[in-house]
Amino acid sequence: MPVIVETVRSTVLAGNPMGDPAERRVPVYLPPDYETATTRRYPVLYFLAGFSGGGVYVLNELMWGETLPQRVDRLIRSGAVPPLIVVIADCLTRLGGSQYINSAATGRYEDHLIDELVPFIDDRFRTRTDRDHRVVMGKSSGGYGATVLAMRHPDLFGIAVDHSGDKYFELCYRADIPASVAALARYEGSAARFLAGFPHPPTERGRHWFTLVNMLAMASCYSPNDAAPVGCDLPFDEHTAELRPAVWNRWLAHDPVELVAAHADALRSLRLYWLDCGRWDEHHLQYGNRIFTSRLRDLSIAHTYEEFDGGHTNVAHRYDVSLRALSTVLGDG
Amino acid sequence: MPVIVETVRSTVLAGNPMGDPAERRVPVYLPPDYETATTRRYPVLYFLAGFSGGGVYVLNELMWGETLPQRVDRLIRSGAVPPLIVVIADCLTRLGGSQYINSAATGRYEDHLIDELVPFIDDRFRTRTDRDHRVVMGKSSGGYGATVLAMRHPDLFGIAVDHSGDKYFELCYRADIPASVAALARYEGSAARFLAGFPHPPTERGRHWFTLVNMLAMASCYSPNDAAPVGCDLPFDEHTAELRPAVWNRWLAHDPVELVAAHADALRSLRLYWLDCGRWDEHHLQYGNRIFTSRLRDLSIAHTYEEFDGGHTNVAHRYDVSLRALSTVLGDG
């Protein structure tokens, strides 16, 4: 199964505030007949991984499961999915993720993806370069990315797949504030103190460590602030957990639930807009997706939304469902 | 140990919307020398129990602990607390509580307490009737009651004790919305359907049952609505969990964090304002109390606030601490 790890030298990420690499390692899966059907061009699927994932991490071997390339390969070989190229974007930051958007605190990851990665891939591989054959698909933070990129780049993406994507920040992030404050208490309430040693080995991780990292990463994406000690503002008081409305409103400006009305035309233009969520998602995303899809209905935006028996993890088997749905719009590729 | 259960016939509660009794059974604890010191008058402490408690329920025998009268009796006999009368208010509703305030959906419980119960007690027992010797004390919902009654009735209460009281609704109640929606799902999202069988025996109680009851009770206190099928509005969509801002703002108008500025003079006039909260309160009330007491500091309102190693339950031992503190302002009673 051919997977090539390309190195993409980014201009827009050079000198990014977090000191993350400007050279990105991007795995590219090529379909079985790529080498033999030498004139054939293929649809391309950009896969946006969830928080703390993406790039070569997606290639990590799994004891009892498939990597994404293995899964896609099985589905293509079985005929369930037309041959396509899969590109695993690498928009990771040292805090775990960029949400695939630009931010003064993390870097211009949306620009990187749109202006650098897509042309790079179209240049390097025999892709079909029209929007009708370019898919953006992701899970969790990557589902968020898929939806917002589809909103903002209808010229590029004609198909979007959003698995368990972040939506309705009033629940999905806000519910994590108490745990984040509890985790910060071990650092005297100071994010700067926490990040000073981050992620220096050997590392001990106390309770709610991951929740705190996620919260700080989201702050770096949604509420950057040059003047703040950690480059961004937290939307709550570190000691009392009181919401800071001015910061919080900056977060809400990025919430798909808020964004949807202004981008209705873009979403309406999609050939396929496919979403799902687990019925007992631990981050309450089933509610965010219900709210969002009710907005879609109100705005007459065609879409498919499935709610399944499951939570937020161990849901890679759901990719089988969405990938199979692609065949309805991609035909034979 | 003399505890008399008085029956108080309420006028203001007659014909209340929930059909709860207008006759209230109110336990009254009398100090050891009440029968012998026949001319002595005593300070009075009004105890406001937490959600789903109050009145005769406070007399329920405990396997490994004291009822409130037993606790007070021990402390008085040991000399740690001056002799005083303790009145256990009964402001329960069929949904578990009135928050000790008036509401068109539950009844006029604040009026009952202020205009009926206090005069009844002063008439029936040898009380000291000045505010300096009248204490309002409560826990959880009762802590909420103690704080708001102290705000609104400085003429009556000169001392307030608030244990783990509800504050900063943005966390303490709002965090319960997803669980409430999950519980409602068993009733097709209909509060009316849930309440139709409430609390009919035999009763099975699914997951989050208690959270849902609490949420409905709070709605009955904070957002009554004659026109609604269940007499009040829920501050969220029953299916998507989306906040209903107009309803939620009605809740916030009852939040001590919001109320405090307008009642600063009343709180400033207290001889003792004593509050505490567990450091890992399951309802996040430590944060609400931190926010509230920071407001108190900003407003130069004298108070004592203690945070202790503990959660929201099994904290009756904290009453020993607050009751002992009373001796500093009550002297010998």
Place this chain on the structure above:
Amino acid sequence: MPVIVETVRSTVLAGNPMGDPAERRVPVYLPPDYETATTRRYPVLYFLAGFSGGGVYVLNELMWGETLPQRVDRLIRSGAVPPLIVVIADCLTRLGGSQYINSAATGRYEDHLIDELVPFIDDRFRTRTDRDHRVVMGKSSGGYGATVLAMRHPDLFGIAVDHSGDKYFELCYRADIPASVAALARYEGSAARFLAGFPHPPTERGRHWFTLVNMLAMASCYSPNDAAPVGCDLPFDEHTAELRPAVWNRWLAHDPVELVAAHADALRSLRLYWLDCGRWDEHHLQYGNRIFTSRLRDLSIAHTYEEFDGGHTNVAHRYDVSLRALSTVLGDG
């Protein structure tokens, strides 16, 4: 609804090792027509409460539920259950329970119940005194009691009802050893140190407090030892959690799963032997009851066993089911 709280002066409990009262307060529920049908005699049901319950605690008012007398009264008045007398045994110890058996560490509670309480009730009330009209029923530890008393006293009890009763100690108690060791660690591994302050108010209760109390109570019932500092042996090492097989074997000798073969005739003689358990009982009792009832089948002991959707708590609604089943054997009472 007539409930009389009788005081039973026990001879066998006088001077018991734990210093628990020899005078027992025993609530007795009388059926609606008891006062008017002055020559009628009634079946008697002895109710054995679960751990940390029994006696007057069963009368504690419940916010959203019925006390046992209220439940029985409703069922009798509706005609679903024939009129009967219900006696709430009080076999509590300061550690929370005697399992309704004799022990050198707790006292002779089985003797008290059999030799003192039953004659007392038959003497005081218009009971039917044949075994065919005497029921022993209990829940959890009381279910255990119902089953072992039915095994050992077929002359007295012709009907037994065992709700979620303790069985297969290899799971139900043994699984609690790690948590018990964790709780003991706060007392330097010393049960004596823990019990020195037990249950002195004000009381703080750390994690697993209840599990530890239950474990010590069971040790007082199953492995008494005069020579041990706390009057009984723990079946595990307080620091390493290693099982002490000699002590553990003494526990197993009390396990219904072990006892059943030797008492098959007694159980076979029952007119009705009714058991149930929740399908996800937190103490794994569904497994113990499956094992036990498979033994019953092997021994051709007629019985009814129901497994229901539920756990170990909030299962009082199940009493409706068992009480209704009594009518099949009691007829009109």
Place this chain on the structure above:
Amino acid sequence: MPVIVETVRSTVLAGNPMGDPAERRVPVYLPPDYETATTRRYPVLYFLAGFSGGGVYVLNELMWGETLPQRVDRLIRSGAVPPLIVVIADCLTRLGGSQYINSAATGRYEDHLIDELVPFIDDRFRTRTDRDHRVVMGKSSGGYGATVLAMRHPDLFGIAVDHSGDKYFELCYRADIPASVAALARYEGSAARFLAGFPHPPTERGRHWFTLVNMLAMASCYSPNDAAPVGCDLPFDEHTAELRPAVWNRWLAHDPVELVAAHADALRSLRLYWLDCGRWDEHHLQYGNRIFTSRLRDLSIAHTYEEFDGGHTNVAHRYDVSLRALSTVLGDG
């Protein structure tokens, strides 16, 4: 950082019962000066990963942490640990692990490691081939492996490091029986039915899935049975959870707590025997390790045992501690 993935063609694993590969991919880390100091020979550390790990999985990139080779490389370069070769054994089975022992149900993994892998490495690399410079180290199931291989092969291993190793099966595995039965219930209690689809993608994993897989894997190691439908016996009844003593005794025969006395001389001969465990290990292994090290003390077997604030996961930082301890016996390598 040089890591070579060797392919080891095993004879003893050929035709193993589970159909697992006989060719094993074994990562080998070489110290920084390996290429330049061309005559230098190095100590070798055999690393045995925990359940569901080992081999190339250990090379999986981590978002916020080091792979084992990265960790060792950092420590060697800093001078904290002498240069050494690290070999990541691959003794995985399709069920997640062999416990590094021979079993008729899985294959002869101990023989593979001892008779094939060690000679292969000594042949291929410039190793020091005396026992004094050969280390066996592992975590969890690999800690188990390290201890039992040190017991049985003192000629090969002079140093053993056991992190959070499986011990005292009476707690660490037995406590998982109820959850395993619960997971099996989704397959009508049939392990064969569960394994029929194992691990076929797309895979949904219900509650306790991982516990059940672990239990079946341990059964394949400890109680193989050709005649059983799944090649091994479960030590409990699939429906009632009742222990099967005959099977369980076969498990206990593999428990380090049981094995230690017979292998005291081998353990006594170790130059360093280093163990640790988290104080709140989720699998109760702190207790097993306390019991085991008390046996070591009784048998005058020198060892170091550390208990640290932590659980069973996220403990790779503990390898820094044990690896540093190696320098005391390895000197400069």
